[in-house]
Amino acid sequence: MRQLLPDPPGEVDPVAAYAADDRPAPAHRPWVLVNMVASADGATAVDGRSGALGGSADRAAFSAIRAVADVILVAAGTARAEGYGPPRTPPALQSLRAARGQSAKPRIALVTRRVDLDLSSELFGDPDSRCLVVVPEDAPADRVAAAAERADVVVAGTGGVDLAGALGRLREAGASVVLAEGGPSLLGQLVAADLVDELCLTLSPALVAGESARVTHGPDLPDGLAPLRLVRVIEDGGVLLLRYVVERGPRRPDG
Numbered sequence: 001m002r003q004l005l006p007d008p009p010g011e012v013d014p015v016a017a018y019a020a021d022d023r024p025a026p027a028h029r030p031w032v033l034v035n036m037v038a039s040a041d042g043a044t045a046v047d048g049r050s051g052a053l054g055g056s057a058d059r060a061a062f063s064a065i066r067a068v069a070d071v072i073l074v075a076a077g078t079a080r081a082e083g084y085g086p087p088r089t090p091p092a093l094q095s096l097r098a099a100r101g102q103s104a105k106p107r108i109a110l111v112t113r114r115v116d117l118d119l120s121s122e123l124f125g126d127p128d129s130r131c132l133v134v135v136p137e138d139a140p141a142d143r144v145a146a147a148a149e150r151a152d153v154v155v156a157g158t159g160g161v162d163l164a165g166a167l168g169r170l171r172e173a174g175a176s177v178v179l180a181e182g183g184p185s186l187l188g189q190l191v192a193a194d195l196v197d198e199l200c201l202t203l204s205p206a207l208v209a210g211e212s213a214r215v216t217h218g219p220d221l222p223d224g225l226a227p228l229r230l231v232r233v234i235e236d237g238g239v240l241l242l243r244y245v246v247e248r249g250p251r252r253p254d255g
């Protein structure tokens with residue numbers, strides 16, 4: 001893998017690169033880092049899943065980025081579509097995490113209204129990474145009670161999960177870096193609520209066309225757009241691993 005930005009260009013180890021990044025948590029919520037893969041024309045899924053877009057570079061970045069997270073926030077739609085299991089954190093990364101004072105593995109936090117979850121799946125069976133289920137207070141009580149047997153339940157909001165509230169709970173529980181892995185509808189809500197600090201985007205050298213959602217999907221943003229600053233570019237076999245930080249400078253007088 002070659003780092004093209006920042007200077008000087010040269011070979012790079014993705015684990016070391018993502019681990020060295022600064023991610024200061026704001027006072028009332030964790031730092032929120034989004035990681036997604038997209039085709040050159042912006043698609044995030046092929047036949048309903050992201051797998052065809054990723055290759056070895058994306059897998060290496062995916063693992064390196066997961067290694068820095070305390071919690072992996074994922075919407076139930078993506079967990080169902082992608083068949084989520086518990087995080088597979090290799091022993092070397094577990095040791096790195098321990099050295100940084102983190103748990104051996106990150107925890108997965110599933111965001112859901114309906115709580116339509118397969119509680120017998122592996123995702124809910126890893127004692128080293130107990131799942132979190134994030135629900136609004138009016139989620140179906142019987143399903144929430146069943147989920148509580150296999151996971152820790154976080155309640156925030158009514159009708160849908162109040163994501164700012166949920167992130168606040170995760171911060172109170174000790175999380176300082178939350179990795180949001182999608183899908184686009186969850187990310188659209190996070191961006192609309194100004195809750196995203198960083199975007200790690202794998203740009204896959206392929207065209208997909210079709211109607212796949214972009215990385216974020218949902219209503220227009222209140223300010224039209226959220227500016228990003230490009231802070232790192234890694235290239236590997238035509239795949240670009242882009243790291244952006246959300247700019248929160250003072251608003252222009254006309255903007």
Ligand SMILES: NC(=O)c1ccc[n+]([C@@H]2O[C@H](COP(=O)([O-])OP(=O)(O)OC[C@H]3O[C@@H](n4cnc5c(N)ncnc54)[C@H](OP(=O)(O)O)[C@@H]3O)[C@@H](O)[C@H]2O)c1
Pocket residue numbers: 035036037038043044045048049050053075076077078079081082111112113114115116135136159160161162163181182183184185186187189213217
């Ligand atoms: N390219 C990539 O890197 C990437 C990454 C992730 C996903 N994807 C793709 O994206 C697609 C799925 O994304 P999507 O946007 O359709 O769906 P999604 O955001 O993954 O899931 C939507 C579901 O999440 C739950 N949800 C979302 N916001 C909620 C809130 N505020 N409160 C409570 N529950 C909430 C609801 O689950 P319930 O129905 O359980 O209530 C909702 O039906 C899949 O094709 C997947 O492969 C691609």
